[in-house]
Amino acid sequence: MSQEDELLRQRHERLAQIRQLGFEPYGHAFDYTYTVPQILSEFGSKTTEELTGERVNVRVAGRILQIRRMGKAGFLHLLQNGEKLQIYVRKDAVSEKTYALYELLDIGDIIGITGYLFRTKTGELSIHVEDIDFLSKIMLALPEKWHGLEDIETRYRQRYVDLIANPEVRNVFVTRSKIIASFRRQLNERGFLEVETPMMQPLYGGAAARPFVTHHNALDIDLYLRIAPELYLKRLVVGGIERVYEINRNFRNEGISVRHNPEFTMLEFYQAYTDFRGMMELSKQLLKQVAIDGTGSESITFGEGTINFGHFREYSMREAIIEFWPCAEKPSLDNLRDPEWLGKHSPQETPGNALMALFEEHAEGRLVQPTIIYDFPLEVSPLSRNKPDEPDFVERFEIYAGGMELANAFTELNDPQEQRRRFEAQLARKAAGDQEAHMMDEDYIRALCYAMPPAGGEGIGIDRLTMLLTGSKSIRDVILFPLLRPEGEIGIANRLRALES
RNA sequence: GCUGGAGUAGCUUAGUUGGCAAAGCACGUGACUUUUAAUCACGGGACCGAGGGUUCGAGUCCCUCCUCCGGCACCA
Numbered sequence: 001m002s003q004e005d006e007l008l009r010q011r012h013e014r015l016a017q018i019r020q021l022g023f024e025p026y027g028h029a030f031d032y033t034y035t036v037p038q039i040l041s042e043f044g045s046k047t048t049e050e051l052t053g054e055r056v057n058v059r060v061a062g063r064i065l066q067i068r069r070m071g072k073a074g075f076l077h078l079l080q081n082g083e084k085l086q087i088y089v090r091k092d093a094v095s096e097k098t099y100a101l102y103e104l105l106d107i108g109d110i111i112g113i114t115g116y117l118f119r120t121k122t123g124e125l126s127i128h129v130e131d132i133d134f135l136s137k138i139m140l141a142l143p144e145k146w147h148g149l150e151d152i153e154t155r156y157r158q159r160y161v162d163l164i165a166n167p168e169v170r171n172v173f174v175t176r177s178k179i180i181a182s183f184r185r186q187l188n189e190r191g192f193l194e195v196e197t198p199m200m201q202p203l204y205g206g207a208a209a210r211p212f213v214t215h216h217n218a219l220d221i222d223l224y225l226r227i228a229p230e231l232y233l234k235r236l237v238v239g240g241i242e243r244v245y246e247i248n249r250n251f252r253n254e255g256i257s258v259r260h261n262p263e264f265t266m267l268e269f270y271q272a273y274t275d276f277r278g279m280m281e282l283s284k285q286l287l288k289q290v291a292i293d294g295t296g297s298e299s300i301t302f303g304e305g306t307i308n309f310g311h312f313r314e315y316s317m318r319e320a321i322i323e324f325w326p327c328a329e330k331p332s333l334d335n336l337r338d339p340e341w342l343g344k345h346s347p348q349e350t351p352g353n354a355l356m357a358l359f360e361e362h363a364e365g366r367l368v369q370p371t372i373i374y375d376f377p378l379e380v381s382p383l384s385r386n387k388p389d390e391p392d393f394v395e396r397f398e399i400y401a402g403g404m405e406l407a408n409a410f411t412e413l414n415d416p417q418e419q420r421r422r423f424e425a426q427l428a429r430k431a432a433g434d435q436e437a438h439m440m441d442e443d444y445i446r447a448l449c450y451a452m453p454p455a456g457g458e459g460i461g462i463d464r465l466t467m468l469l470t471g472s473k474s475i476r477d478v479i480l481f482p483l484l485r486p487e488g489e490i491g492i493a494n495r496l497r498a499l500e501s
Numbered sequence: 502g503c504u505g506g507a508g509u510a511g512c513u514u515a516g517u518u519g520g521c522a523a524a525g526c527a528c529g530u531g532a533c534u535u536u537u538a539a540u541c542a543c544g545g546g547a548c549c550g551a552g553g554g555u556u557c558g559a560g561u562c563c564c565u566c567c568u569c570c571g572g573c574a575c576c577a
Contacts, residue, residue, distance in 0.1 A: 002510085002511095002546075002547080003510055003511060003527095003528075003545085003546045003547080004510090004511060004546095006528075006529090006545075006546070007511065007527090007528065007546095010528075010529080066537085066538085068536050068537070068539050068540095069533090069536095069539095070533055070534065070535085070536065070539075070540090071532075071533040071534055072533085072534050073533090073534035073535075073536085074534090074536080075535075075536045075537075075539085077537090086536085086537080088534095088535070088536085090534055090535090091534070092534075093534095106528095107527075118535095120535050120536075120537090121535045121536085122535075122536075122537070124535095124536090124537075126535085140511070141511040141512075141527060141528075142511085142512080142527080143511080143512040143513080143526095143527090144511085144512045144513060144525085144526040144527060144538095145512095145526070145527085145538060146512095146513075146525085146526065146538050147512070147513045147514085147526085148512085148513085149512070149513095150512085150513070151508090151512085151513090151569085152569065152570065153508090153568070153569045153570085154512095154569095156569090157569095165512085207576095207577080208576080208577095209575095209576065209577085210575090210576090250577085252576065252577080254575055254576050254577095255502090255574075255575050255576070257571095257572095257575090257576085258571085259576090259577075260575090260576060260577070264577075266577080398577095404577085405577055406577090407577095408577075436575090436576080459577085461577055463577090464577075474570095484568085484569080485567090485568070485569090487568085488567085488568085
């Protein structure tokens, strides 16, 4: 018999013994008076004398992480909400039935404890157990206590085991939640309305990306999972929702990397009567406060250095290319304005695309400290307003930190004629084979024909920001269930069935 | 898609030039009523990712495939 089948059989047998003792091992409520973290924060500083002077009775539930049995007594560690508390069971302090249950407990079982707080000889705050409720039975073996679960594939596939074996993983997702809560609070305080717009769209747009396609049976139409909410949110600005935001998933049918997951979370917000300069100011305020709310400080450690969200450098795209040019003979601003020079230094088909490619090649990865890059070429910005004094460029900026693009913002294009021309240019690119070119969205143009107020808009990648604020090197570490290939036969159903026969 | 690396017991790992697959934790039995990776004794547990091949003999060498990780490409 294999090890795993042997363990299953042992635990199946123990389940029967627990039932024989009169415990119902699944699905009944347990009224606790404290959680483990509450006990630790409330009584963690109490002395032995204080705890014995005024006895503190508690009822606590949790998962057994460790058992140290010593004859007619034993110590267990309970895990709840990412924190551990020791409990102490001794034969002469509990009923015969409770002690019999204690002897059947496995690491990983979930139990409820009734008892009182005390400190052990070595000073550890613990619960002196008076009664045990059995709440749920583990059937499989947890990873070992010292190294925990290290296999990356298992950690992602079985995040539930990862969270038990590596309790610190929980902190990443606590921080992620704080980041999102901070954006919500800050935007709500500024009068922004949170909305939800379609994730399944008959036409996709608002970004350059290939979509996922799905099908609605009753209507018999193909739908696209959205690559961005942008065009819907701007329809709402037309409709008079002058400050609007959405925090939700985007789906892009492209490669996977340490910075890319096919579904990812984006904050997009739009504000009427401002422009990209206004969005810059707002971004700085939002990001600084999010860093504080998420980590307690505007300055965070990332890799070997620190990143300070209290200060943002600013370069035009051309300045950044010059600043970070890899060799001593740097190009001049005039070089970067010269289509011929750009054509010689990049295989891209247009000067704007060439400039963008040079920026991404030389500058992007080196923008570790929060940096605002502004002045984007028109060709890579189909939804941004032109710069009045330089019509081949647009009023757009991106924010980089930790060598990654975090945010993208611009003065929204609200001229329907110009928007029509931009869509037509995209259609031409699509006809020429660009699979990521935009589609013509006539309803969106119709909306602009009802007049959209001038507005600034911005998108912030929540996953990447979470990476920075939690020191995570891979986007998979900030997504609970990152996309992996299907696992294949697991076989647990067959093994459970075999236990019953 | 291209390219480098990894896959050995439930977990974490070792495995020499090709020669009987090891260890710690976990598990089982026994001892132990304040332990801290508890301790002590004994025991069970592996189709070495899958499939082929070379060989008297393959965890080890060769081929194909699967999964994961990193890089490139694509993208935010």
